[in-house]
Amino acid sequence: MDLITLSVIILFIPLLGFVLTLFTGMNFKWAFLIENVLIVLGFILSVVLLYNKLSGYLDTDIVSEFNWINLGIIPFFGEIIIKLGIKLDNVAVIMNFTVFLISMVVHLFSIDYMKGDKRYSRYFAYLGLFTFSMTGIVVTNNVLMMYIFWELVGLSSYLLIGFWFEKKSASDAGKKAFIVNRIGDLGMFAGILILFVTYKTFSFQEIFNAVAAGQLPFNSEFWLTITGLLLFCGAIGKSAQFPLHVWLPDAMEGPTPVSALIHAATMVAAGVYFIVRIFPILSGDALLIIAIIGAISAFIPATIALTQNDIKRVLAYSTVSQLGYMIMALGIGAYVFAFFHLITHAFFKACLFLGSGSVIHSMHHEQDIQKMGGLRKKMPITYATFLLATLALSGIPLTSGFLSKDGILAGTLAYTSLTGNWFFTFIGFTVAMLTAFYMFRLVILTFHGEPKNKEKYDHAHESPFFMIMPLVLLSGLSIFIWYTPNPFNADSGWVLSKWVKAPTLSVPESARYPFMVEEQKQESIVKQEEEVTFSHEYTHAMHSAHVPTIFLSGFVAGLGILFAFLFYQWKKLDPNKLAAKVKPLYNLSYNKWYFDEFYNSVFVGGTLAFSNFLRWIDNTIIDGIVNGSATLTRGVSKVSGKFDNGVVDGLVNFTAYFSGFIGLLFRKFQTGKVQTYIVLVIFSLLILLFLFKSF
Amino acid sequence: MVTVSLYHYLFVSTILFSLGIFGIVTRKNAVMVLMGIELILNAANINFVAFARYGNFGFQGQLMALFVIVLAAAEAAIALAIVLNIYKVFSSVNVDEIDRLKE
Numbered sequence: 001m002d003l004i005t006l007s008v009i010i011l012f013i014p015l016l017g018f019v020l021t022l023f024t025g026m027n028f029k030w031a032f033l034i035e036n037v038l039i040v041l042g043f044i045l046s047v048v049l050l051y052n053k054l055s056g057y058l059d060t061d062i063v064s065e066f067n068w069i070n071l072g073i074i075p076f077f078g079e080i081i082i083k084l085g086i087k088l089d090n091v092a093v094i095m096n097f098t099v100f101l102i103s104m105v106v107h108l109f110s111i112d113y114m115k116g117d118k119r120y121s122r123y124f125a126y127l128g129l130f131t132f133s134m135t136g137i138v139v140t141n142n143v144l145m146m147y148i149f150w151e152l153v154g155l156s157s158y159l160l161i162g163f164w165f166e167k168k169s170a171s172d173a174g175k176k177a178f179i180v181n182r183i184g185d186l187g188m189f190a191g192i193l194i195l196f197v198t199y200k201t202f203s204f205q206e207i208f209n210a211v212a213a214g215q216l217p218f219n220s221e222f223w224l225t226i227t228g229l230l231l232f233c234g235a236i237g238k239s240a241q242f243p244l245h246v247w248l249p250d251a252m253e254g255p256t257p258v259s260a261l262i263h264a265a266t267m268v269a270a271g272v273y274f275i276v277r278i279f280p281i282l283s284g285d286a287l288l289i290i291a292i293i294g295a296i297s298a299f300i301p302a303t304i305a306l307t308q309n310d311i312k313r314v315l316a317y318s319t320v321s322q323l324g325y326m327i328m329a330l331g332i333g334a335y336v337f338a339f340f341h342l343i344t345h346a347f348f349k350a351c352l353f354l355g356s357g358s359v360i361h362s363m364h365h366e367q368d369i370q371k372m373g374g375l376r377k378k379m380p381i382t383y384a385t386f387l388l389a390t391l392a393l394s395g396i397p398l399t400s401g402f403l404s405k406d407g408i409l410a411g412t413l414a415y416t417s418l419t420g421n422w423f424f425t426f427i428g429f430t431v432a433m434l435t436a437f438y439m440f441r442l443v444i445l446t447f448h449g450e451p452k453n454k455e456k457y458d459h460a461h462e463s464p465f466f467m468i469m470p471l472v473l474l475s476g477l478s479i480f481i482w483y484t485p486n487p488f489n490a491d492s493g494w495v496l497s498k499w500v501k502a503p504t505l506s507v508p509e510s511a512r513y514p515f516m517v518e519e520q521k522q523e524s525i526v527k528q529e530e531e532v533t534f535s536h537e538y539t540h541a542m543h544s545a546h547v548p549t550i551f552l553s554g555f556v557a558g559l560g561i562l563f564a565f566l567f568y569q570w571k572k573l574d575p576n577k578l579a580a581k582v583k584p585l586y587n588l589s590y591n592k593w594y595f596d597e598f599y600n601s602v603f604v605g606g607t608l609a610f611s612n613f614l615r616w617i618d619n620t621i622i623d624g625i626v627n628g629s630a631t632l633t634r635g636v637s638k639v640s641g642k643f644d645n646g647v648v649d650g651l652v653n654f655t656a657y658f659s660g661f662i663g664l665l666f667r668k669f670q671t672g673k674v675q676t677y678i679v680l681v682i683f684s685l686l687i688l689l690f691l692f693k694s695f
Numbered sequence: 696m697v698t699v700s701l702y703h704y705l706f707v708s709t710i711l712f713s714l715g716i717f718g719i720v721t722r723k724n725a726v727m728v729l730m731g732i733e734l735i736l737n738a739a740n741i742n743f744v745a746f747a748r749y750g751n752f753g754f755q756g757q758l759m760a761l762f763v764i765v766l767a768a769a770e771a772a773i774a775l776a777i778v779l780n781i782y783k784v785f786s787s788v789n790v791d792e793i794d795r796l797k798e
Binding site: 671674 | 716720728790795
C-alpha cells in the first residue's frame with residue numbers, strides 16, 4: 001500500500017467513526033467503543049505512515065492530486081481546474097501523528113471523564129468529526145481544501161465547546177468561538193481569492209513555484225505582503241492571536257478533554273500549521289507584522305494568566321501565550337523551532353489540560369484553584385505528570401519544552417543580532433519568566449500546601465486507569481530523549497537535523513528580510529557540508545545565539561519559579577499586598593485587559609446601536625411609508641366603494657327592476673287559459689294581415 | 696236573379712269559421728269548444744269544395760274535404776276521450792279551471 005492511500009484511509013477513519021457513532025449512538029449503548037477502536041486504529045496507521053515516510057522518503061514530498069471540478073475555459077480568466085490532493089512531507093506526517101496521538105489519548109481519557117453524560121456517544125462522534133477535520137488540514141496540498149477543513153474545524157469546535165448547551169455560558173462560548181473565528185476566516189478567504197485570481201491554482205507548490213518565478217499578485221510586492229497578511233488573518237482567528245484571542249478562554253466551557261484537544265493539537269495548532277505551510281510566500285514585511293502580532297499575543301495573555309483563579313483559564317491563557325510564541329518565532333524566521341514548539345507544546349499542554357481534567361473530576365467539578373491545595377498526596381500520579389508538563393512548559397532543561405523554547409529564544413537573539421531590534425528578545429524572555437511563574441503558581445495552589453476545601457479534599461481520589469494512562473504517556477513525551485540525544489541542543493537531534501527543515505523561500509529577494517537573502521560570495525568561505533537555514537549569516541547568528549540563550553532562559557525560568565515559590569509556597573511575600581500596591585495593573589490583568597468589555601461596548605454595543613438606529617428608520621420612515629400607502633389605498637378604496645355601490649350597483653339594480661316591471665306588464669297575458677291565447681293569436685294574425693296586406 | 700258565385704260560398708265559410716272561433720274563445724265547456732273546432736273544420740271543407748268547383752283543380756278539393764271529414768271524426772273521438780279524462784282528473788270540463796299550463 002502506498003503512503004497516499006494510507007493517508008487517505010487515515011483521513012477517513014475518524015469520519016467513519018463520526019458517522020457510525022452518530023447514527024448508532026441513540027440506541028446502541030456501546031456505540032462509543034466504535035469511535036474509540038477506530039481512533040486507536042487510526043493512530044496505529046499514523047505511526048506506520050510516520051515510520052514509512054521518515055525511513056523511506058525522508059527528503060521527498062509525496063504529492064497526489066485529482067481533478068475535482070473542471071470548469072473549462074472561462075472568458076477573461078482562463079482555464080479553471082480545481083484539484084484536490086494530498087501532500088505528505090515530513091511536517092505533515094509528524095503533525096498527523098501528533099493529531100492522532102492527542103486525539104487518541106483524549107478519546108481514552110473521555111471514556112471515564114464523560115461517563116454518565118446523557119449525550120455520551122454523541123460526544124465521541126463530535127470528537128471523531130474534529131479529528132477528521134484537523135487531519136484534513138494537515139495532509140492537504142492546497143489552500144481550498146485547507147479552507148474547507150478549516151471551516152469544519154470551526155464547526156466541530158462549535159459543537160464541542162457548546163456541548164453542554166443547556167448551560168447558557170457554554171452555548172454562548174460556542175457561538176463566540178464560531179463567530180470570532182469567522183472574522184479571521186473572512187480575511188483568509190479574501191487571501192485565498194487573491195491567490196486564485198493571480199495563480200489560477202490552489203495548490204501550495206504551484207503557488208510557491210509561481211511566486212519564485214516572479215509572478216506576484218497585481219505585480220507588486222506590496223500586494224504579496226497584503227495577501228500573506230490576509231491569509232494570516234485566518235491563523236489569527238484559529239490560533240487565537242491578538243486581537244481575536246477572546247474566544248479561547250471562553251471555550252473552556254466545553255468538557256475538559258475537549259479543551260485538551262482544541263488547545264493542544266487541533267484547532268489552535270491549525271493556525272500555526274497554516275503559517276508553516278504558507279511560509280515560503282510570506283514577505284519580510286508580512287513576517288514582521290506576524291511577529292509583532294505573535295509577540296503581543298504572547299505577552300498580554302501571559303500577564304492575564306498571572307491572576308486568574310480558574311485552573312482551566314490559566315491554562316487557556318497560557319495556550320494563547322505559547323501560540324503567540326510560535327507565531328512570533330515564525331515571524332522572526334525561527335521556522336523549525338516554531339514547528340518543533342508546536343509539537344512539544346501539543347504534548348505537554350494536552351497533558352496539562354487532561355491533568356486539570358483529572359483534578360476537576362476528582363474535585364467534583366471544582367475549578368477554582370483558591371479552593372484546592374494539597375492534592376499532591378491524594379493524586380500522586382496526576383501530580384507527577386502535571387509537574388513534569390509544567391516543567392516542560394516553563395522551559396526547564398531536560399524537557400522537550402526547554403529544547404523548543406530555547407530554540408525560539410535563540411531565534412529572537414539571532415534576530416536581534418542581525419537587525420538590532422530588541423523588542424522580540426525582550427518579549428520572549430519576559431514571557432518565559434511569566435510562564436514559569438504562573439505555571440508554578442498553578443501547581444503550588446493546586447497540589448501543594450494545605451487543602452482549603454476540606455470536604456471536597458476528603459472526597460478527592462486518584463483518577464481511574466483510562467484517565468491516568470494518557471497523562472503518563474503525554475508527560476513521558478515531555479522528556480527530551482524522544483527528540484534529541486543532547487538535552488541542551490536540539491539542533492543535533494533527529495527531529496531538527498533530519499526531519500524538519502526550513503523551506504526554500506519563494507518570495508523575491510527584494511521583499512525578504514535582508515538576512516534571509518543568501519549571498520553567493522560567502523559560499524567559498526563557509527564549509528560546504530554545513531546545514532544552512534535561509535542564509536549563512538542567519539545560521540551563524542543562530543549558532544552564536546544558542547549558548548547565551550541556554551543560560552539566560554534557564555535564569556529567567558528559574559527566577560519565575562523562585563518567585564512563585566516565594567509567593568505561594570513559603571509565603572515570604574504576600575501576593576495580596578503586592579496586588580494592592582499595583583492595583584491598576586492587577587485589575588488590568590484580573591479583568592483580562594478589559595478585552596471582552598471593550599469588544600462588548602465597541603463592537604457588540606456599536607452593532608446594537610446601529611441596529612437600533614436601523615430599527616428607528618424602519619419604524620418611522622419605512623413603516624410610515626408603508627402605513628401611509630395603506631391609508632391612501634384605504635381612502636381610494638372607500639371612494640371606489642361608493643362608486644360601486646351607487647353607480648355600478650344602481651345600474652345593475654335598475655336593469656333588474658326594469659326587467660321586473662316589463663315582466664309585470666306581460667304577466668297579464670300569461671293567464672294559462674288556452675282561449676286567451678287563441679284570442680291573442682287571432683288578434684296578432686289580424687294585425688299582421690293588416691300590416692302586410694300590400695304584399 | 697243572383698247567381699251563386701264563389702264569393703257566396705266563401706262568405707258562408709267565413710261566417711262558419713268566425714262562429715267556430717267565437718265558440719272556441721267564449722264557451723267555458725270543453726265540449727262546446729270541440730264543437731267550435733268542428734265548425735272551423737267544416738268552414739275549411741266548404742272552402743275546399745268551393746275552390747274545387749270554381750277552380751281548375753279536378754276532384755282534389757272534394758277528396759281533401761272527405762279526408763277532413765274522416766279526420767274530424769277521428770279527432771272528435773280522441774278529443775272526447777281526452778275530455779272524459781280531464782273530467783276524471785279535475786271533476787269538471789270548465790276550461791277556465793284547467794290552467795295547469797300556467798304553472
